Amino acid sequence: MVIAERSTDISLMAHLMRRAGFGAARDELERRARVGYEATVDELLSPGQANYMAEDIIHRYHVDVLESRFLEAAASNWMYRLATTDRPMEEKIALFWHGIFATGYAKLNQARSVLNQIDMFRRLGLGRFDDLLSELARDPAMIIWLDNQDNHNGSINENWGRELLELFSMGIGNYSEDDIKEASRAFTGWTLGNAEYMAIRSQKDSIWPYSRISWHFGYRDWDHDDGEKTFLGETGNFNGDDIVEIICKQPATAQFIARHIYDFFVADEAPVPQWPYTPPRDPEAVEYLANVYFESDHNIGEMLRACFNSDFFKDAQFERVKCPAELVVGTLRQSGAITRPSDTAMEAAKVAGFMGQSLLAPPSVEGWHEGVEWINSGSIVERVNFASKHMSNVENPGVRAIIDRLDSMNGGHFSPEALVDACLDVVGPLEVEDSTRDSLAQAVGREGDISLRDRAPGDDTEARVGQLLGLIAATREFQLT
Amino acid sequence: MAGSSNGNSKSLVVIQLSGGNDALNTIVPFEEGVYYDNRPSVRYEPEEVLPLENGYGLNPNMAPIKELWDEGNVAIVNGIGYENPNRSHFRSMDIWHTAEPDKVGSEGWLGRVIRDMDPKGENVLTGINFGRGLPRSLACPGVQVASVGDLETYGLFPDIKDEWLRKYALEAFSMMYGAPGKDNVMEFLGQTGTGALAGADILRTAPEQYQSNVEYASDNFSQKMRSIAQVLTADLGTRIFYTDQGSYDTHAGEMIVHTQLVSELSAGIQCFMDDLKEHGKEDDAVVLVFSEFGRRIKDNGSGTDHGAGGVAMLIGNSVNGGMYGEYPSLKEEDQIEGDMKSNNDFRSTYSTILEQWLDLEARPIVNGNFEQFDMIRR
Numbered sequence: 001m002v003i004a005e006r007s008t009d010i011s012l013m014a015h016l017m018r019r020a021g022f023g024a025a026r027d028e029l030e031r032r033a034r035v036g037y038e039a040t041v042d043e044l045l046s047p048g049q050a051n052y053m054a055e056d057i058i059h060r061y062h063v064d065v066l067e068s069r070f071l072e073a074a075a076s077n078w079m080y081r082l083a084t085t086d087r088p089m090e091e092k093i094a095l096f097w098h099g100i101f102a103t104g105y106a107k108l109n110q111a112r113s114v115l116n117q118i119d120m121f122r123r124l125g126l127g128r129f130d131d132l133l134s135e136l137a138r139d140p141a142m143i144i145w146l147d148n149q150d151n152h153n154g155s156i157n158e159n160w161g162r163e164l165l166e167l168f169s170m171g172i173g174n175y176s177e178d179d180i181k182e183a184s185r186a187f188t189g190w191t192l193g194n195a196e197y198m199a200i201r202s203q204k205d206s207i208w209p210y211s212r213i214s215w216h217f218g219y220r221d222w223d224h225d226d227g228e229k230t231f232l233g234e235t236g237n238f239n240g241d242d243i244v245e246i247i248c249k250q251p252a253t254a255q256f257i258a259r260h261i262y263d264f265f266v267a268d269e270a271p272v273p274q275w276p277y278t279p280p281r282d283p284e285a286v287e288y289l290a291n292v293y294f295e296s297d298h299n300i301g302e303m304l305r306a307c308f309n310s311d312f313f314k315d316a317q318f319e320r321v322k323c324p325a326e327l328v329v330g331t332l333r334q335s336g337a338i339t340r341p342s343d344t345a346m347e348a349a350k351v352a353g354f355m356g357q358s359l360l361a362p363p364s365v366e367g368w369h370e371g372v373e374w375i376n377s378g379s380i381v382e383r384v385n386f387a388s389k390h391m392s393n394v395e396n397p398g399v400r401a402i403i404d405r406l407d408s409m410n411g412g413h414f415s416p417e418a419l420v421d422a423c424l425d426v427v428g429p430l431e432v433e434d435s436t437r438d439s440l441a442q443a444v445g446r447e448g449d450i451s452l453r454d455r456a457p458g459d460d461t462e463a464r465v466g467q468l469l470g471l472i473a474a475t476r477e478f479q480l481t
Numbered sequence: 482m483a484g485s486s487n488g489n490s491k492s493l494v495v496i497q498l499s500g501g502n503d504a505l506n507t508i509v510p511f512e513e514g515v516y517y518d519n520r521p522s523v524r525y526e527p528e529e530v531l532p533l534e535n536g537y538g539l540n541p542n543m544a545p546i547k548e549l550w551d552e553g554n555v556a557i558v559n560g561i562g563y564e565n566p567n568r569s570h571f572r573s574m575d576i577w578h579t580a581e582p583d584k585v586g587s588e589g590w591l592g593r594v595i596r597d598m599d600p601k602g603e604n605v606l607t608g609i610n611f612g613r614g615l616p617r618s619l620a621c622p623g624v625q626v627a628s629v630g631d632l633e634t635y636g637l638f639p640d641i642k643d644e645w646l647r648k649y650a651l652e653a654f655s656m657m658y659g660a661p662g663k664d665n666v667m668e669f670l671g672q673t674g675t676g677a678l679a680g681a682d683i684l685r686t687a688p689e690q691y692q693s694n695v696e697y698a699s700d701n702f703s704q705k706m707r708s709i710a711q712v713l714t715a716d717l718g719t720r721i722f723y724t725d726q727g728s729y730d731t732h733a734g735e736m737i738v739h740t741q742l743v744s745e746l747s748a749g750i751q752c753f754m755d756d757l758k759e760h761g762k763e764d765d766a767v768v769l770v771f772s773e774f775g776r777r778i779k780d781n782g783s784g785t786d787h788g789a790g791g792v793a794m795l796i797g798n799s800v801n802g803g804m805y806g807e808y809p810s811l812k813e814e815d816q817i818e819g820d821m822k823s824n825n826d827f828r829s830t831y832s833t834i835l836e837q838w839l840d841l842e843a844r845p846i847v848n849g850n851f852e853q854f855d856m857i858r859r
Contacts (some may be wrong), residue, residue, distance in 0.1 A: 071571075106571035107585070268666075321666065354614035354628070361571070364585040369622060372669050377605050377677040378615055378628040379635060380670075384654070388638045433667070435660030443653040467646060471653055474637070476662070476670040 021088025022329040050087040061341035074111030075349035084333040093125035102367035113141040126301035140215035153225040156184040174252035182229040193218025258289035267319035268371035319478040324355035335390040336398030392470025412452035416445030492766040494722040500730030504775035504792035513538035523780035545751035553802035556795040556856040562823025573773040578618035580847040592621025605680040607720035612746035632708040636681035687715040703749040710756040735784035788818035823853035
């Protein structure tokens with residue numbers, strides 16, 4: 001049995017890369033392990049220019065993906081980026097905020113505006129929470145999603161004010177109904193800058209629902225309620241940014257964001273609506289992250305640095321159910337199924353939807369129901385079929401790389417059990433229950449030992465390895481991260 | 482396997498016409514000049530339509546539905562919709578799916594139905610969607626719904642072409658998911674995977690034991706109706722069948738596209754009804770046909786744009802045929818922003834089906850009390 005040196009380092013790096021990104025191939029894990037764990041955390045969190053499949057290349061094959069007028073095209077646009085970027089942390093933090101500030105295409109009819117919001121999460125998602133919330137309040141997709149264009153001086157619409165407090169920052173039970181009204185007053189006049197223009201277009205253009213032009217933010221002084229407001233015990237002529245500033249100093253906000261980070265990056269928590277009544281899975285960890293929030297002046301990236309370097313993070317391997325985006329993107333990245341523009345990105349975006357997570361179209365402002373709620377009899381079929389299809393395809397470059405690596409181990413000669421162990425190690429390293437390992441060995445062992453030495457691309461020997469990799473992608477353990 | 486907790490074994494087949502079906506060209510008001518004034522291009526002449534009653538006639542391409550109407554088995558709900566119409570496909574469809582017009586809901590009305598029918602989730606096949614993914618109407622926490630893209634190949638590992646290799650893979654899956662799990666999550670994954678496998682195994686028996694003299698057309702919709710008939714006649718305890726057809730989003734070229742769609746729709750439903758009769762199941766199922774909205778009263782020269790009030794149909798041997806709701810006035814002063822104004826909430830139709838057909842309490846499922854129609858024969 002040959003396992004790479006320092007396999008615990010590799011396992012830990014694999015864990016980090018699954019959580020801070022969408023997994024990494026074995027070569028990359030080894031390269032990063034040589035650099036070191038903390039240095040890798042720093043590298044992931046440092047700003048930089050992302051490389052991903054160039055949009056002009058995609059555009060040559062899929063005009064629609066670049067224009068992103070339809071939801072499917074916009075979701076594929078993001079899927080290309082998810083599958084090919086060299087800065088996965090940026091995409092992971094965008095996915096994190098997309099799940100919390102859940103804005104859906106359904107009410108907007110403009111996929112571009114949700115994509116713009118995702119881009120904003122990339123830019124600000126690892127920075128100061130105050131800056132992120134301020135920009136969110138100006139985000140056109142969010143304004144329409146929560147009706148802030150209907151929030152007027154003298155006639156407030158509370159939708160944004162309420163969700164800002166309940167779902168986006170403090171959590172229920174930490175503010176009063178009056179606080180919601182006062183916050184809403186402070187956000188009057190925060191609206192769309194080109195609503196009238198867009199309305200005229202919509203009357204003249206029957207393809208309005210797929211409009212090509214984006215909305216933008218506009219502040220209307222004359223529609224802003226400049227009167228005195230009392231919010232969370234403070235009194236003043238507050239405007240929206242003052243409200244954000246007050247929210248961001250609250251201990252409840254620190255707790256709420258810390259718990260979300262724990263839930264998304266460390267281990268599945270109880271569903272969010274139960275948080276007021278259910279203590280955190282690891283109260284000390286949440287407290288620790290909440291302290292970092294204040295010590296770092298509300299910096300999300302610093303909270304993640306502390307998180308990734310903590311023991312509670314390192315000890316939480318495979319403690320979460322992969323969300324569909326993680327399963328789909330992880331499979332695409334590991335198998336290398338997207339190397340050039342093809343239908344695979346659109347298929348992947350669609351299939352993530354079949355699994356219950358239509359990117360850019362969360363079911364409601366409460367986001368998706370996560371954890372074990374991702375799993376049902378329909379979604380498990382889609383998960384298994386998608387992952388095993390791509391992982392068993394020996395033409396995929398990522399799968400070829402796995403086979404080549406196996407060939408370099410053990411003289412390329414394996415008993416069924418040894419092949420199973422080697423594949424589990426290279427694919428993960430994935431820890432499986434004995435019953436899983438036995439089933440895999442039995443499935444691959446029908447034709448006895450296997451020698452990779454005299455194989456030819458795509459021959460029966462390679463196909464056998466492909467089948468095993470496909471079955472590994474079908475295991476219960478593969479559903480976890 | 483058949484039957485369910487409330488002792489009722491009747492089924493509901495829901496056909497979603499995606500994209501916004503043109504109600505005006507489905508039930509044509511062929512005696513109204515204002516229809517012809519507004520529809521210079523996208524219209525049917527009086528002599529073409531299939532007259533129903535009181536100056537309203539069926540689209541000429543829906544002869545099979547006319548036959549069912551003549552037998553008294555088609556209830557037509559005119560002017561169906563909800564207040565403050567939303568002309569976004571997605572949002573409006575969400576509203577129909579969640580029965581929540583005023584806020585963004587996440588639980589589907591049929592998901593709640595399945596939960597009420599089978600509260601312990603004993604039958605993984607109580608509700609089946611024929612199509613991939615889970616329409617929001619069927620989504621509900623804790624409710625298992627199979628989504629069948631293609632009944633012939635449904636299940637795990639459809640991409641493994643070699644029959645033996647697929648069998649080995651399924652065996653391995655069965656062993657892996659059947660083994661005890663080390664914690665609740667692994668245990669749940671095991672149960673769900675095992676349930677999905679069992680559901681697929683049971684579903685696979687449906688085409689095998691199905692025999693019928695009915696010949697469905699080869700189009701996608703007809704084939705899905707055939708799959709529904711295969712499962713329904715196999716007595717697997719399935720009570721909610723769901724499928725969709727489209728796209729009815731006929732902004733352009735409506736006379737060609739809509740014609741093909743309603744032709745396929747009508748033929749598929751007729752075959753399904755014949756099939757039920759051949760199997761002695763004609764009293765066991767009703768079919769609900771709905772769309773997220775109707776279309777603009779005025780045509781745009783080639784098609785029609787998104788509208789408001791629409792039309793739904795309830796079809797079956799147990800249906801009290803006739804017209805329900807009111808056909809909306811087309812007069813300019815009665816329009817709502819150029820569209821037909823709805824006069825009956827879609828949740829009235831839902832409530833009728835729930836209480837009179839499925840014996841369920843409608844209020845918690847549709848979020849309120851709504852007047853019911855007398856659409857089900859007693």
